[in-house]
Amino acid sequence: MQQHVSFPVFGQNDYFNYKNPQTLENRMPVVDAKKKTQDPIVTGTSVIAIKYNGGVVMGTDMLCSYGSLARFNSIQRMEKFGSYTIIGAGGELSDFQSLSNTLNDLVTLDHCIDDGSKLSPSEIYNYVARVMYNHRNKGDPLWNSLVVMGYQNGSSFLGKVDLVGTCFKDDIVCTGYGAHIALPLMRKAALDNPNMNLEQAKKLIEDCLRVLFYRDARSSKKIQISVANENGLEISEPIELDTYMWQSGEAAVKSFSQV
Amino acid sequence: MYRNHYDSDITTFSPSGRIHQIEYAMEAVKQGGAAVALKSKKFAILVSLKRSSSDLGSYQKKVFQVDDHVGIAISGLTADARMLCNYMRNECSNYDYVYESKIRIERLVTKVADKHQLHTQGYGGRPYGVGLLVAGYDQLGAHIYQTCPSGNFYNYKSISIGSRSQSAKTYLEKYFEQFEDCSLEQLIVHGLRALRETIPNSDTGLNSKNVAIGIVGENQPFKIIEEENAQPYLNLLENEEPVEMQI
Numbered sequence: 197m198q199q200h201v202s203f204p205v206f207g208q209n210d211y212f213n214y215k216n217p218q219t220l221e222n223r224m225p226v227v228d229a230k231k232k233t234q235d236p237i238v239t240g241t242s243v244i245a246i247k248y249n250g251g252v253v254m255g256t257d258m259l260c261s262y263g264s265l266a267r268f269n270s271i272q273r274m275e276k277f278g279s280y281t282i283i284g285a286g287g288e289l290s291d292f293q294s295l296s297n298t299l300n301d302l303v304t305l306d307h308c309i310d311d312g313s314k315l316s317p318s319e320i321y322n323y324v325a326r327v328m329y330n331h332r333n334k335g336d337p338l339w340n341s342l343v344v345m346g347y348q349n350g351s352s353f354l355g356k357v358d359l360v361g362t363c364f365k366d367d368i369v370c371t372g373y374g375a376h377i378a379l380p381l382m383r384k385a386a387l388d389n390p391n392m393n394l395e396q397a398k399k400l401i402e403d404c405l406r407v408l409f410y411r412d413a414r415s416s417k418k419i420q421i422s423v424a425n426e427n428g429l430e431i432s433e434p435i436e437l438d439t440y441m442w443q444s445g446e447a448a449v450k451s452f453s454q455v
Numbered sequence: 456m457y458r459n460h461y462d463s464d465i466t467t468f469s470p471s472g473r474i475h476q477i478e479y480a481m482e483a484v485k486q487g488g489a490a491v492a493l494k495s496k497k498f499a500i501l502v503s504l505k506r507s508s509s510d511l512g513s514y515q516k517k518v519f520q521v522d523d524h525v526g527i528a529i530s531g532l533t534a535d536a537r538m539l540c541n542y543m544r545n546e547c548s549n550y551d552y553v554y555e556s557k558i559r560i561e562r563l564v565t566k567v568a569d570k571h572q573l574h575t576q577g578y579g580g581r582p583y584g585v586g587l588l589v590a591g592y593d594q595l596g597a598h599i600y601q602t603c604p605s606g607n608f609y610n611y612k613s614i615s616i617g618s619r620s621q622s623a624k625t626y627l628e629k630y631f632e633q634f635e636d637c638s639l640e641q642l643i644v645h646g647l648r649a650l651r652e653t654i655p656n657s658d659t660g661l662n663s664k665n666v667a668i669g670i671v672g673e674n675q676p677f678k679i680i681e682e683e684n685a686q687p688y689l690n691l692l693e694n695e696e697p698v699e700m701q702i
Contacts, residue, residue: 309561309562309565311559311561311562311565312595313559313594313595315554316556318555318556319554319555319556322553322554322555322556323553323554326552326553
């Protein structure tokens with residue numbers, strides 16, 4: 197009989213070994229093997245980004261979940277690297293922090309060469325892809341979906357890298373749940389309005405994050421939007437999304453208590 | 456043969472603050488056949504004089520392609536140069552793999568220069584006995600660099616190294632202001648004229664056998680022009696009608 201192989205999801209793992217009660221044999225410590233990351237613990241959800249006429253906009257929420265628990269609600273999931281590149285991350289938070297350290301070392305080294313040129317967004321993107329692929333080859337992947345965006349010398353850059361090192365560039369990029377829910381919405385919006393300006397792009401990202409907040413159980417309505425264009429890089433302050441007011445529910449509760 | 460005290464190894468300074476072995480290595484560069492490098496806004500070129508050890512033998516290679524956007528001309532110990540060329544090719548393809556873009560010329564030159572430097576600081580070794588002229592084109596434009604056995608490197612508008620290279624320098628110093636707006640063809644002719652200055656009058660002069668030209672630039676991958684392909688340029692030189700040279 198073929199067994200269904202399920203994607204490892206926090207909470208579905210048998211951490212306390214209920215299914216296999218311990219015998220002396222399987223209690224023996226494994227000495228010659230090293231345990232690698234097999235599933236993420238503290239995770240961020242979708243990252244969504246789109247090129248507009250004159251730059252790129254990216255949006256994430258600020259939630260990092262511990263399994264299904266909304267554990268950390270004010271974590272910035274986008275970071276600047278050098279003066280032309282921003283990377284947004286979903287997946288394991290600690291792996292993203294580790295990758296950030298690696299990339300900051302790279303950017304510092306690049307700065308120290310001091311030859312009047314800086315690493316371009318596409319070079320950083322490719323470097324990230326190499327790092328991710330190298331880790332997966334060791335059987336110890338950095339458990340992230342990353343969106344790399346940037347703007348240098350009048351051209352926009354947008355690409356995606358995942359935990360096995362798969363990478364591609366596109367005009368619209370979404371990770372995680374966003375790839376299912378936000379991506380079609382954004383594609384339609386881009387089709388309807390091919391020359392989107394900054395305000396429209398920001399509005400689109402905000403709207404998509406709102407939809408994600410409604411449909412993705414690991415998301416929050418506290419978001420950040422970052423922009424890369426000729427004015428440089430900007431990551432916004434936290435924004436609280438306006439969402440549907442649930443007064444109808446309140447009314448129901450009131451009428452229920454009156455009964 | 457003259458000799459100094461304190462010159463038997465590279466880890467000992469002379470009392471006047473010099474390291475003689477490195478200076479001797481710099482002399483080795485001056486023994487090789489001359490090489491000239493010059494650039495315009497869009498092109499960087501190398502022109503070199505090849506030598507052969509006998510009439511029966513082939514001419515020693517002087518210009519090497521490193522990558523699509525860089526090449527080198529050498530003077531000094533050819534064997535050392537081949538090692539360095541190999542190293543540079545490696546660095547280029549490494550950079551290509553990691554960043555999927557071409558390495559900046561200055562970064563590449565810094566790396567080879569660091570390699571040179573390493574060999575000036577350890578007991579039991581010798582410095583590289585070769586000078587390189589690196590010509591390349593990257594997003595910052597066309598570049599000419601010179602490296603030395605000492606680990607120094609210099610950025611030039613135009614330069615020459617090798618035996619009797621001073622005569623070529625004199626030519627370049629006279630005309631370098633025109634180079635910026637030259638076409639590729641004009642640039643090559645300038646290069647050949649500079650190179651011609653380094654040949655003693657008694658000699659046979661430039662011909663398609665002893666000249667190697669390397670070109671690189673905007674939309675022009677590095678290319679070596681030698682043998683019969685160099686003849687048209689030598690003809691231009693022969694006619695002394697330097698293709699719209701005088702403005």
